[in-house]
Amino acid sequence: MIRLLHLSDVHFGAVNDRLPGPIVALAHDLRPDATVISGDLTQRARPAQFAAARAFVDLLPGPVLCVPGNHDMPLWNLGLRLLAPFARYRRAIGPELEPTLALPGAIIQGVNTANPFVWKSGQLGRSSAKRLTTAFAAAPPDVMRIAVLHHAPVPAADGTPADMADPAAVLGALALAGTDIVLSGHTHMPHAGFAETAAGVLFLQVGTAISTRLKTDTNDFALIEIGADTVTQHAWLARQDEGFVQSAKARFLKSSTGWRALPDAV
Numbered sequence: 001m002i003r004l005l006h007l008s009d010v011h012f013g014a015v016n017d018r019l020p021g022p023i024v025a026l027a028h029d030l031r032p033d034a035t036v037i038s039g040d041l042t043q044r045a046r047p048a049q050f051a052a053a054r055a056f057v058d059l060l061p062g063p064v065l066c067v068p069g070n071h072d073m074p075l076w077n078l079g080l081r082l083l084a085p086f087a088r089y090r091r092a093i094g095p096e097l098e099p100t101l102a103l104p105g106a107i108i109q110g111v112n113t114a115n116p117f118v119w120k121s122g123q124l125g126r127s128s129a130k131r132l133t134t135a136f137a138a139a140p141p142d143v144m145r146i147a148v149l150h151h152a153p154v155p156a157a158d159g160t161p162a163d164m165a166d167p168a169a170v171l172g173a174l175a176l177a178g179t180d181i182v183l184s185g186h187t188h189m190p191h192a193g194f195a196e197t198a199a200g201v202l203f204l205q206v207g208t209a210i211s212t213r214l215k216t217d218t219n220d221f222a223l224i225e226i227g228a229d230t231v232t233q234h235a236w237l238a239r240q241d242e243g244f245v246q247s248a249k250a251r252f253l254k255s256s257t258g259w260r261a262l263p264d265a266v
């Protein structure tokens with residue numbers, strides 16, 4: 001059983017200052033095998049915001065795998081945005097925009113979906129798709145193949161369409177690469193489920209872990225337990241003055257025909 005801590009959209013520059021302390025303490029209590037942050041580490045990609053994000057990452061239980069989000073590219077500095085959109089991210093968070101992490105029983109591949117040429121929606125570039133396919137093809141056959149993307153090619157929890165170029169093609173590329181699980185953020189709304197057209201790909205989204213940019217009534221993150229053919233997503237929600245408290249869990253079983261949801265009590 002692998003335990004992954006999944007945080008997203010921490011948005012340093014727009015952080016609720018009461019939350020980083022409790023989430024760091026809880027992160028260690030939960031003893032994950034790895035921590036994943038699915039993009040938007042900063043609010044406006046400013047150097048001081050990246051420095052704060054880096055300090056936060058350093059406090060989390062490692063290894064920590066991060067991917068950039070649309071907020072991690074400078075918005076107003078057009079020269080930097082177009083010529084070196086990820087220079088500040090690389091300097092602070094790490095040189096690799098699409099890191100790979102191999103754990104016993106899982107391979108986790110980061111995918112950079114942030115597109116400097118558009119305002120906020122995502123894309124799956126050809127080289128990213130190729131990298132994902134290559135990493136998953138090289139992994140042992142029986143491990144869970146987990147892709148980490150800031151943007152997901154499926155609707156948000158409230159039905160908002162996927163904020164991504166050609167989501168049907170992205171879904172097809174993820175399925176073709178052999179993806180079992182996608183961890184993502186961007187919508188600031190937690191969600192779990194799968195698309196009917198790609199029943200073998202389970203989408204697990206979390207909201208914003210610690211930022212003030214709420215789209216739901218509170219902050220959240222997830223602890224994900226991954227077995228040989230099962231996944232359990234435990235939601236943790238911020239509660240006023242209590243830090244984070246454990247909330248609902250969602251369980252899924254993978255068979256040869258794809259994923260299906262399991263009743264909570266089983």
Ligand SMILES: [Fe+2]
Nearest residue numbers: 009040071186
């Ligand atoms: Fe965000």
